[in-house]
Amino acid sequence: MEKVITVCPYCGSGCKINLLVENNKVVGAEAANGVTNQGELCLKGYYGWDFLNDTKLLTPRLKRPMIRRQRGGELEPVSWDEAIKFASSRLMAIKEKYGANSIMTTGSSRGTGNESNYVAQKFTRAVLGTNNIDCCARVCHGPSVAGLMVTLGNGAMSNSICEIEDTKCILVFGYNAADSHPIVARRIIKAKEKGAKIIVCDPRYIETARLADLFLPLKNGSNMALVNAFANVLLNEKLYKPEFVANYTEGFEEYKAMVAKYTPEYTAEITGLDPALVREAIRMYAAAPSATILWGMGVTQWGQAVDVVKGLSSLAAITGNLGRPNVGVGPVRGQNNVQGACDMGALPNTLPGYYPVTDAAAREKFAKAWGVPSISGETGYGLTDVPHKILEGKIKANYVFGEDPLQTEPELSLVRKAFAELELLIVQDIFMTKTAMIADVILPATSWGEHENVFSAADRGFQRCYKAIDPPADHDVKHDWEIHSLMATAMGYPMHYNNAKEIWDELRGLCHLYTGATYEKMANLGYVPWPCPTEDHPGTPWLYEGNKFDTASGKALLFAAEWRAPLEKVDAEYPLGLCTVREVGHYSCRSMTGNCTALQTLADEPGFVQIHPDDAKQFGIADQALVWISSRRGKVITRANYNDRVNKGAVYMTYQWWIGACNELTVDHLDPISKTPEYKFSAVKLEAIADQVWAENHVQELYGKMKADMRKAAMA
Amino acid sequence: MNRFIVAEPKKCIGCRTCEVACVLAHSGTADVGSLSPTSFAPRLRVIKGLSISTPVTCRHCEDAPCANVCPNGAIVYSQNTVQVLQERCVGCKTCMVACPFGAMDVITVPATKTFNGVTVANGTKAEAHKCDLCVDRAAGPACVTVCPTKALHVVDRAAMEQTLRKRQERAALEAENSPLI
Structure with a gap:
C-alpha cells in the first residue's frame, strides 16, 4: 500500500491527508501532520474520498467528451478532437459576431488547483480577449x-x-x-x-x-x-x-x-x-x-x-x-481553493497576484509574457451579473469550469431562464451536474487525486497536492489545464505545458507576491503563506509588519456606513426569514460529497429545514415531517427539523440538496459593491403536508428520476 | 475497574466523525463502500440538545444492569469491559430496557450458516448492540482516534486514579484556605 500526500478537497482549512492507494485505487485516508491540521481530520477529510471510485450514489462521473449538435438535442459522445473543434469554432464565431465581451468564463475554487485557474484566466484574457472571468468567491467571501x-x-x-x-x-x-x-x-x-x-x-x-x-x-x-x-x-x-x-x-x-x-x-x-x-x-x-x-x-x-x-x-x-x-x-474561506482561484486572477478585476486590470503597467507585463499585443483594461462581468447580462443579450456564450451555477446561484428559476437563452454553454467538470445536463459541450477533466497541483488555504498558505492515482482506464479525461490549452491552440493561440510545475513557475515569475514559493519549498508537508517574494523567504504568516498596510497611503482606512435592512420583509403571507447555511457532512453543490458513501449515509435528500419547535407547532408541522417551503420565487419539498438552537421567526436550510434546493427560494438581491447575493434572508412560508406517505413517495420518485436522468445523459 | 469512554461536551462540535469510525471499525472490511443508511448502527450516538453536543455511549458499568437482567447469560465481564456474546443473544430487549443511559440497542443483522464449506443466508439474527471498546482493534477505540477535537478519551483505572489524585490535592488545598471551623 502506498501513501500519497494530498490536501483535503473540501473547506479552506488546508488539511494534509495521506491517501492510501492500492492497485491504482484509493482505499482509505489518514490524517497527515500538516501545518494547519496537525494530524487531525474531520468527517469529510476522513470519509470524503470515495467519489473517486465513481460510486454513482448521486451522479455519475463524466468519462468522455460530449456535444449537443442542436440546443436541447441529445448529448452525443465524441472524440476530443471533435469536441475541441466544435467548442472552439463556436466560441470563435460568437467572438467574431458579438465581440470578446459576449463570452463569460469561470475559474474553479474546488479540487482542480491553482495552475488550472491560472491557465483558465490566461485563456480568457489572452485568447478570448476579455476580463469576463469570475469564481465562486463572488457568492461567498x-x-x-x-x-x-x-x-x-x-x-x-x-x-x-x-x-x-x-x-x-x-x-x-x-x-x-x-x-x-x-x-x-x-x-x-x-x-x-x-x-x-x-x-x-x-x-x-x-x-x-x-x-x-x-x-x-x-x-x-x-x-x-x-x-x-x-x-x-x-x-x-x-x-x-x-x-x-x-x-x-x-x-x-x-x-x-x-x-x-x-x-x-x-x-x-x-x-x-x-x-x-x-x-x-x-x-x-x-x-x-x-x-x-x-x-x-x-x-x-x-x-x-x-x-x-x-x-x-x-x-x-x-x-x-x-x-x-x-x-x-x-x-x-469556505471552499478549499477559493483563496487560490482569487490568487490566480480568476476575478474580473484582477490579474494573477492581485494586479488590478486597470493598472496599465501590469497589463503590459502580462501581455508581453503571454505574447499578445494587449490585455483588456475593462473590468469584466461578475458571476452574479451573468443571468442579467444574458437576458440583456450581452453574454452569448458561457464556459463554466468546475462549478454548478444551476444549483448554487440564487433564484434558480431566473438562472435557468437565462441559461436557456445562451448560444453556447460549455461545462468542464468531473461529474454530471444540473448545469452539465443542459450544456452544449461537456469536457471531462481529471479529479482531485488524479492530478498534482498547488492549493491556497484560507490563510494564504500554498501547499502541494500530489497525484494519487491515474484516472481509471475507461475514463477518456484530461487535466483542466490541458483542456484549456487545447482550446487556446484551436483558437489560434498555441499553448502547451508539460506539467503543472511549468505553469506554476510561469506564474511565480509574474507575481511578486508568489515568486519565492517554489515546488521544492512546498514539497511533502511544506507550507508557504504568501507574500513570499524571494526563494530564501519563508513566507508570511501574518501581514502588515510595522503597521504598514498595503493601501496606497500605507495606512488602514477606517470606515462605517448607515445600516440598511434586508431587501425582503416578512409579512402575513411569507412570515419566516429563510437563511441558507452549511452542514458539516456536505459541501458546495454536493457533486462530490453526494457520491461519498459515509456522507450520504449520514444525510440525504431532500435535506431539511431547521425550525424552532414553537414556530413549527404554530404552523402544524411535526418534527421530521416532509413540508412545503415556498417564497415569492419558488417552492420545494423538504424535511422539518425541530431545532431549539435556532431563533424564532427564522428558518435555516443547507444549500447542497438537489430536491430540497433552497436556491429555488433565495432572492437575487446583491451587495452593490461585491455583487454578492443576499442568501441569508428571503421571506418564506412553510406548509404541512397531510399525506406523509404520498410525500415520502413523491420525494423518492423525484430523486429516482433525477438520478436516472443524470445517468442516462452521462452514459449516452 | 472496567474501562470506558468519556466525552468532553465542551470540545464536541457534533460532527459525527466518531459514529462513522465506529461503524467502519465493526464492519469487518473497513471499506467505506460497505456503509448504507439502512444498516448504519453506530455504538455511540452524537446527541445535540439546546446547550449540549456530545456522544453518548456505554459506561461499562461495574454492576451492569444489562448483564444482570440478561436471561441467557449473553452479557459478560471480560478484559475489564462489558461484552455481549452474540451467539447467546436472543434479542429479547431486556438489556435495552434496563440500561439507564440508552447505550444498549438491539438490532437485527443478516445471518448465515455454513454447511460443507458453503455459506448461505439463514434469515436474520438479533444482536444486543453496544460499545465493545474495540477490544479487537490494536490501536484502541476507533472513535477516540478520529475525533478532530480530541473530545473522546478511554478512561481506565490508572487514568481515573490520576484524576482522583488531582481532585484530592485540590480539595486539600481548598481545605487549608477555607477552614470550616
Missing part, C-alpha cells in the same frame, strides 16, 4: 476581498489559522466553524483552553456559542448596526488606541461622525440585543492584549456586506489588533 482590499490593502486573512489558538480573545461574527471548518473550530477550542475569551455574534446558538463567554443573538440582518454600536462604545468609552489611530490609520473623523448615533441603546431595536451585553462584549474585545475577529458567510451573504467587512476591519484597526502575531481579521 467576495465582500471580504472587496472590503479588506480597500481598508487594509489585502483581501485575505491577516493572520494564520495556527495563530488562532494563541490569541487572547476571539470575536466570532456570523461564522459557524463547527460546520464549515471543523479544524478551525478545533483551534477555537484550544484558544479557550489556553484562556482566551470567546464572543459569539450569531442568530443561532451555534456550537461555538456553547463555549463562548458572551453570546450575542442578534436579529438576522442587523450586522452593520451591531458593528457600528461596537465602534460607538470603543470611541465613547475611550477603549481604542489613540496612538495607533493617529499613526497608522486614516478617516477617523468621518468614522467617528458616522457611528456617533449608533449607541447600543439606539441599535437595541434593530439588533434585539440588550445594550449592556453589547457594551460588555466590546469591552472584553478591547481589553484583550491580543484579539482576533473571525467571520464567515453570516457577514458576507447580505445585500450590505462589504460595509460590514470594512466595519469589522475598523474595529481591529482602532484597537491596534493588526500588524503582529495572534491578532487580526479572519475571513475564513
Whole structure:
C-alpha cells in the first residue's frame, strides 16, 4: 500500500491527508501532520474520498467528451478532437459576431488547483480577449476581498489559522466553524483552553456559542448596526488606541461622525440585543492584549456586506489588533481553493497576484509574457451579473469550469431562464451536474487525486497536492489545464505545458507576491503563506509588519456606513426569514460529497429545514415531517427539523440538496459593491403536508428520476 | 475497574466523525463502500440538545444492569469491559430496557450458516448492540482516534486514579484556605 500526500478537497482549512492507494485505487485516508491540521481530520477529510471510485450514489462521473449538435438535442459522445473543434469554432464565431465581451468564463475554487485557474484566466484574457472571468468567491467571501482590499490593502486573512489558538480573545461574527471548518473550530477550542475569551455574534446558538463567554443573538440582518454600536462604545468609552489611530490609520473623523448615533441603546431595536451585553462584549474585545475577529458567510451573504467587512476591519484597526502575531481579521474561506482561484486572477478585476486590470503597467507585463499585443483594461462581468447580462443579450456564450451555477446561484428559476437563452454553454467538470445536463459541450477533466497541483488555504498558505492515482482506464479525461490549452491552440493561440510545475513557475515569475514559493519549498508537508517574494523567504504568516498596510497611503482606512435592512420583509403571507447555511457532512453543490458513501449515509435528500419547535407547532408541522417551503420565487419539498438552537421567526436550510434546493427560494438581491447575493434572508412560508406517505413517495420518485436522468445523459 | 469512554461536551462540535469510525471499525472490511443508511448502527450516538453536543455511549458499568437482567447469560465481564456474546443473544430487549443511559440497542443483522464449506443466508439474527471498546482493534477505540477535537478519551483505572489524585490535592488545598471551623 502506498501513501500519497494530498490536501483535503473540501473547506479552506488546508488539511494534509495521506491517501492510501492500492492497485491504482484509493482505499482509505489518514490524517497527515500538516501545518494547519496537525494530524487531525474531520468527517469529510476522513470519509470524503470515495467519489473517486465513481460510486454513482448521486451522479455519475463524466468519462468522455460530449456535444449537443442542436440546443436541447441529445448529448452525443465524441472524440476530443471533435469536441475541441466544435467548442472552439463556436466560441470563435460568437467572438467574431458579438465581440470578446459576449463570452463569460469561470475559474474553479474546488479540487482542480491553482495552475488550472491560472491557465483558465490566461485563456480568457489572452485568447478570448476579455476580463469576463469570475469564481465562486463572488457568492461567498467576495465582500471580504472587496472590503479588506480597500481598508487594509489585502483581501485575505491577516493572520494564520495556527495563530488562532494563541490569541487572547476571539470575536466570532456570523461564522459557524463547527460546520464549515471543523479544524478551525478545533483551534477555537484550544484558544479557550489556553484562556482566551470567546464572543459569539450569531442568530443561532451555534456550537461555538456553547463555549463562548458572551453570546450575542442578534436579529438576522442587523450586522452593520451591531458593528457600528461596537465602534460607538470603543470611541465613547475611550477603549481604542489613540496612538495607533493617529499613526497608522486614516478617516477617523468621518468614522467617528458616522457611528456617533449608533449607541447600543439606539441599535437595541434593530439588533434585539440588550445594550449592556453589547457594551460588555466590546469591552472584553478591547481589553484583550491580543484579539482576533473571525467571520464567515453570516457577514458576507447580505445585500450590505462589504460595509460590514470594512466595519469589522475598523474595529481591529482602532484597537491596534493588526500588524503582529495572534491578532487580526479572519475571513475564513469556505471552499478549499477559493483563496487560490482569487490568487490566480480568476476575478474580473484582477490579474494573477492581485494586479488590478486597470493598472496599465501590469497589463503590459502580462501581455508581453503571454505574447499578445494587449490585455483588456475593462473590468469584466461578475458571476452574479451573468443571468442579467444574458437576458440583456450581452453574454452569448458561457464556459463554466468546475462549478454548478444551476444549483448554487440564487433564484434558480431566473438562472435557468437565462441559461436557456445562451448560444453556447460549455461545462468542464468531473461529474454530471444540473448545469452539465443542459450544456452544449461537456469536457471531462481529471479529479482531485488524479492530478498534482498547488492549493491556497484560507490563510494564504500554498501547499502541494500530489497525484494519487491515474484516472481509471475507461475514463477518456484530461487535466483542466490541458483542456484549456487545447482550446487556446484551436483558437489560434498555441499553448502547451508539460506539467503543472511549468505553469506554476510561469506564474511565480509574474507575481511578486508568489515568486519565492517554489515546488521544492512546498514539497511533502511544506507550507508557504504568501507574500513570499524571494526563494530564501519563508513566507508570511501574518501581514502588515510595522503597521504598514498595503493601501496606497500605507495606512488602514477606517470606515462605517448607515445600516440598511434586508431587501425582503416578512409579512402575513411569507412570515419566516429563510437563511441558507452549511452542514458539516456536505459541501458546495454536493457533486462530490453526494457520491461519498459515509456522507450520504449520514444525510440525504431532500435535506431539511431547521425550525424552532414553537414556530413549527404554530404552523402544524411535526418534527421530521416532509413540508412545503415556498417564497415569492419558488417552492420545494423538504424535511422539518425541530431545532431549539435556532431563533424564532427564522428558518435555516443547507444549500447542497438537489430536491430540497433552497436556491429555488433565495432572492437575487446583491451587495452593490461585491455583487454578492443576499442568501441569508428571503421571506418564506412553510406548509404541512397531510399525506406523509404520498410525500415520502413523491420525494423518492423525484430523486429516482433525477438520478436516472443524470445517468442516462452521462452514459449516452 | 472496567474501562470506558468519556466525552468532553465542551470540545464536541457534533460532527459525527466518531459514529462513522465506529461503524467502519465493526464492519469487518473497513471499506467505506460497505456503509448504507439502512444498516448504519453506530455504538455511540452524537446527541445535540439546546446547550449540549456530545456522544453518548456505554459506561461499562461495574454492576451492569444489562448483564444482570440478561436471561441467557449473553452479557459478560471480560478484559475489564462489558461484552455481549452474540451467539447467546436472543434479542429479547431486556438489556435495552434496563440500561439507564440508552447505550444498549438491539438490532437485527443478516445471518448465515455454513454447511460443507458453503455459506448461505439463514434469515436474520438479533444482536444486543453496544460499545465493545474495540477490544479487537490494536490501536484502541476507533472513535477516540478520529475525533478532530480530541473530545473522546478511554478512561481506565490508572487514568481515573490520576484524576482522583488531582481532585484530592485540590480539595486539600481548598481545605487549608477555607477552614470550616
